[in-house]
Amino acid sequence: xxxxxxxxxxxxxxxxxxxxxxxxxxxxxxxxxxxxxxxxxxxxxxxxxxxxxxxxxxxxxxxxxxxxxxxxxxxxxxxxxxxxxxxxxxxxxxxxxxxxxxxxxxxxxxxxxxxxxxxxxxxxxxxxxxxxxxxxxxxxxxxxxxxxxxxxxxxxxxxxxxxxxxxxxxxxxxxxxxxxxxxxxxxxxxxxxxxxxxxxxxxxxxxxxxxxxxxxxxxxxxxxxxxxxxxxxxxxxxxxxxxxxxxxxxxxxxxxxxxxxxxxxxxxxxxxxxxxxxxxxxxxxxxxxxxxxxxxxxxxxxxxxxxxxxxxxxxxxxxxxxxxxxxxxxxxxxxxxxxxxxxxxxxxxxxxxxxxxxxxxxxxxxxxxxxxxxxxxxxxxxxxxxxxxxxxxxxxxxxxxxxxxxxxxxxxxxxxxxx
Amino acid sequence: xxxxxxxxxxxxxxxxxxxxxxxxxxxxxxxxxxxxxxxxxxxxxxxxxxxxxxxxxxxxxxxxxxxxxxxxxxxxxxxxxxxxxxxxxxxxxxxxxxxxxxxxxxxxxxxxxxxxxxxxxxxxxxxxxxxxxxxxxxxxxxxxxxxxxx
Numbered sequence: 001x002x003x004x005x006x007x008x009x010x011x012x013x014x015x016x017x018x019x020x021x022x023x024x025x026x027x028x029x030x031x032x033x034x035x036x037x038x039x040x041x042x043x044x045x046x047x048x049x050x051x052x053x054x055x056x057x058x059x060x061x062x063x064x065x066x067x068x069x070x071x072x073x074x075x076x077x078x079x080x081x082x083x084x085x086x087x088x089x090x091x092x093x094x095x096x097x098x099x100x101x102x103x104x105x106x107x108x109x110x111x112x113x114x115x116x117x118x119x120x121x122x123x124x125x126x127x128x129x130x131x132x133x134x135x136x137x138x139x140x141x142x143x144x145x146x147x148x149x150x151x152x153x154x155x156x157x158x159x160x161x162x163x164x165x166x167x168x169x170x171x172x173x174x175x176x177x178x179x180x181x182x183x184x185x186x187x188x189x190x191x192x193x194x195x196x197x198x199x200x201x202x203x204x205x206x207x208x209x210x211x212x213x214x215x216x217x218x219x220x221x222x223x224x225x226x227x228x229x230x231x232x233x234x235x236x237x238x239x240x241x242x243x244x245x246x247x248x249x250x251x252x253x254x255x256x257x258x259x260x261x262x263x264x265x266x267x268x269x270x271x272x273x274x275x276x277x278x279x280x281x282x283x284x285x286x287x288x289x290x291x292x293x294x295x296x297x298x299x300x301x302x303x304x305x306x307x308x309x310x311x312x313x314x315x316x317x318x319x320x321x322x323x324x325x326x327x328x329x330x331x332x333x334x335x336x337x338x339x340x341x342x343x344x345x346x347x348x349x350x351x352x353x354x355x356x357x358x359x360x361x362x363x364x365x366x367x368x369x370x371x372x373x374x375x376x377x378x379x380x381x382x383x384x385x386x387x388x389x390x391x392x393x394x395x396x397x398x399x400x401x402x403x404x405x406x407x408x409x410x411x412x413x414x415x416x417x418x419x
Numbered sequence: 420x421x422x423x424x425x426x427x428x429x430x431x432x433x434x435x436x437x438x439x440x441x442x443x444x445x446x447x448x449x450x451x452x453x454x455x456x457x458x459x460x461x462x463x464x465x466x467x468x469x470x471x472x473x474x475x476x477x478x479x480x481x482x483x484x485x486x487x488x489x490x491x492x493x494x495x496x497x498x499x500x501x502x503x504x505x506x507x508x509x510x511x512x513x514x515x516x517x518x519x520x521x522x523x524x525x526x527x528x529x530x531x532x533x534x535x536x537x538x539x540x541x542x543x544x545x546x547x548x549x550x551x552x553x554x555x556x557x558x559x560x561x562x563x564x565x566x567x568x569x
Contacts, residue, residue, distance in 0.1 A: 026421060358456055358481035358545065366422040374456045388457045388479050417426070418482070 003322055003401070007314030009307065011400045017043040017303075018398055029368030032406045037186050037214060037347040037394035038372050039236045042300075046239055049299035053292045061291055062265060076291050079298035080281070083246055086301045087231065088222040094254065096247040096281040097289050101213040102136035104232035104247035105180070107284060108209050109140040110260040112178060113148055119207065119257060123149030125177040128206070130155040130163055130192075131384055132185045135377040137211045141180060150177070157384050161188040161337035165196060172200045180209035183226075184218070184345040187378040187392065188337030189320075191215075191345055198227050207253070213237060214345055216246075217304075217396070219313040223248050235293065239300035244293035247284070254280035261286040304397075312397045316346040319395045323348055323404045330411050336381075336390050347394035349376070352411060355418045357391040363414045364391075369407060424535030425542070426482070433529070434482040439492030443475040447559035451552040453544050458484045460549050464556040466564065469499045474553060483533075483542050488549035490530045500557060506530075507550055514543050 015021050018041045023031045033041060053075060059068035061076045084092040098104045112121045121127065127141050127150050145152040153171050156164045163181075172179060179201040184191050194210070201208045209230040212221055217238035223231050230253075235244040249257075259266055259277055263286030268276040277283045304312065321341035327333055332353035338344045352360055357373035364371055372392045375382045382389060393407055445463025452459050458480030465473035474492050478485060495503040510530050513522040518538035522531035536546050 356481035356485075358458075358483070358542070362425070362539075362542070363422060379457065382457065388459070417422075418431075 007318050009315040014398050025368040032369040032403045034393040035370045035372050036396040046299045050296050053295045075295045079294040082298040082301045096284045098245040100245040101232045101234040106140045109144045111257040114258045121150045121177045125150040126175040128153050128179040130181045176206040178207045182211040184214035186214050187376045187381045189344045189347045191343045220309045235297040240297035241293045243290045244297045259283050263287045320346045326408045349390035349392040357389045360391045364410045367410045369410045427532040429532040430486040433486035433489040437489040447556045449556040462552040464560045484545040484548050487546045491549045
């Protein structure tokens with residue numbers, strides 16, 4: 001088989017940076033890690049940054065007058081600069097560190113629930129999401145809706161796994177206060193048409209929140225080009241440690257909106273009766289932040305930027321195109337989501353005849369192939385397509401055509417096993 | 420091969436040809452879900468006095484959870500509730516044995532084939548789904564007829 005590949009990265013070199021990718025599993029099977037939409041592996045450069053921070057610089061950030069405190073603060077705030085540059089933020093003060101994308105999205109929902117007019121979400125308001133959201137972009141809005149009486153509405157999906165925008169004028173109306181949607185679906189892989197939604201939201205004065213958890217690791221993310229008001233993503237899917245997430249928000253909104261968590265670091269002055277708050281981003285970062293994790297995220301951004309996000313996107317596109325083509329050759333295999341590599345990311349979900357995804361995943365694991373099985377925290381998508389669960393293979397900058405071939409061979413083995 | 424210890428032929432046979440599947444008349448009905456994987460079962464228990472006369476179910480899930488429901492039906496129908504509870508407890512103990520237990524074939528019959536599943540923490544819940552549903556439904560059925568609760 002000769003498949004033309006263009007734009008592949010030098011994965012032989014890249015893979016040497018990832019210690020875990022050298023592992024061999026059961027019976028000398030090399031690890032084939034295809035669970036990148038759940039979390040990515042970490043390069044040595046990130047692990048070394050974490051170690052260096054803890055071995056030489058560890059201290060609590062801000063206010064300290066000793067050397068270590070100043071170094072730790074410079075490293076933590078330096079990571080903020082790196083994130084700001086990575087997403088093309090107009091100001092570093094628009095970058096809020098959280099613990100993950102879920103916390104970022106919950107933070108926005110709570111800001112809007114406690115806000116004054118014109119941002120306040122109340123019983124007369126409407127919130128618009130989509131049926132393809134991760135639970136982390138559904139449940140915070142359900143909570144806000146239940147607590148305020150606001151109405152929750154959502155875009156449905158087409159049979160091809162795309163957003164159905166046909167009723168956009170009924171969904172987004174003068175009552176809409178906020179529209180929150182994912183840039184790339186974690187289950188379907190679909191890349192959504194941001195501009196059409198943003199234009200409509202802007203026309204009615206609604207705020208736009210974008211969940212970029214499956215985008216930030218894989219493509220150029222430019223918050224100014226997106227024209228959103230808030231963008232959320234998490235570090236651990238983009239080579240960084242767990243425990244560090246980002247919420248980017250437009251500066252004037254961050255100035256106007258109220259804090260959610262109260263505590264140390266987020267104040268200006270405190271009396272027993274009341275407090276005033278630090279300016280953003282610190283207003284939204286109560287308590288000791290995940291310092292080492294932020295430093296790790298900075299190192300991850302350095303690593304990704306040195307390769308280049310355009311090149312990473314091109315590599316993944318080539319791998320995805322090949323994977324879609326090969327998967328469709330497997331008998332009884334149904335891709336849940338776009339059956340092409342056009343406007344799609346590198347997460348591919350599928351069903352395999354009547355074989356339950358748990359069984360598919362278990363037999364693949366025996367061959368050293370790590371995939372994810374279940375509803376992928378997007379149960380409404382499974383309900384929409386009438387399936388209990390899927391198997392999902394997801395690729396990253398270190399994935400190779402050979403790993404796609406291993407997956408396909410593994411799936412044939414699964415069919416034989418349960419045949 | 421390690422995989423064969425989980426997917427014993429007995430399990431695959433029950434998976435392909437489940438015993439007692441389908442919903443029939445019952446004294447109590449429960450719906451249990453495994454939220455991590457989306458496996459679901461609706462299960463009914465029919466009692467006649469202290470005897471389990473039927474366990475009927477509709478379910479969706481992996482081979483382990485489907486086969487387990489089939490074996491459950493085989494093992495508890497026709498027994499008294501007390502006898503069936505002994506089997507249920509023996510199965511629970513086997514599934515919690517982390518690969519160390521073998522199971523008493525006198526008590527567990529085909530269910531000893533699940534011993535290998537106990538090595539896989541993510542799959543133990545699959546094997547227990549129908550058994551926990553049965554336990555719940557039986558308790559509800561007994562509550563309706565407290566006189567036979569011995």
